[in-house]
Amino acid sequence: MDNQKPTILVTGASGQLGSEIKVVSKNYTEEYNFIFTNKTDLPIDDFIALENFFEANQIDYCINCAAYTAVDKAETETELAYAINERGAANLAKICTTHNTALIHISTDYVFNGSATTPIEEGQKTSPTSVYGFSKLKGEQAVIAQCQRAIIIRTSWVYSNFGSNFVKTMQRLMAERTSINVVNDQLGLPTYAKDLAIALLTIVDNWEENLCGLYHFCNTGQPISWYNFASAIKDFTNSPCEINAITTADYPTPAKRPAYSVLSTNKISTAFGINIPNWQDSLARCLKAQ
């Protein structure tokens, strides 16, 4: 550890986003020390463990990728979802304030109810429809209440070559079946976790106290449905599998998903000069990297 360089702690680093930050961090080793922790090393719902860790290590920036992300299971594992997404976020916010650490916390489009019809801006009214969405909103509120030096980034439809996600599930199903049914009445924009990882390290590298607050991040382009996204995966991979469009009513899930969750990314692009790639280019890059 080079004591001359600021240190970035990435929590929940074994997940999709944390793994992509690990890859992108290779471009920043001259400027920063990195510490990557996972659920076993540093459980964010364990306040004492966090306190001991921050006492033992000088942390200048913390990027919190740790979360309970099982959207449907959260409907029954409610306590666990809140323990991690609300109280874990609150723990980190409190400890970051004590240690004067700048915090970047990741949240979700599921804090909205899906009734919007144009890209959703940061100040729009939240109204989650699922336990996961509520627990993430509570986490945001705890961060805002307890940490002044915080940036919260809501993102949507995250995928990567790490972990499990829609792109990998579609690829597996397309290999196993001759046809699949995919919901066509939920609109959003996907996020390649590598693009978000690049954006996060750009934000750290251009940190300004007056830019703290809420931001939205997803890939750019025309909003799409999951059916459109699956069709693009089929086209890019030359899969012969037939993709059929179905409605949300045809595919009931324990957690209610927003019908429209397109996030506006104007604020983050302007504030940090981030040029966010188009979703099709990002999907192509992700598939090529497999």
Ligand SMILES: NC(=O)c1ccc[n+]([C@@H]2O[C@H](COP(=O)([O-])OP(=O)(O)OC[C@H]3O[C@@H](n4cnc5c(N)ncnc54)[C@H](OP(=O)(O)O)[C@@H]3O)[C@@H](O)[C@H]2O)c1
């Ligand atoms: N995935 C999406 O589509 C999506 C969409 C919008 C927003 N987001 C948000 O984006 C962020 C990153 O998501 P992701 O896709 O990278 O999720 P992910 O792949 O599920 O990664 C989350 C990581 O957090 C770990 N974790 C769980 N409980 C923890 C705890 N108590 N302490 C420390 N680590 C813990 C998980 O470990 P285990 O796997 O061992 O439990 C996992 O490695 C999250 O805040 C998520 O809410 C995700």
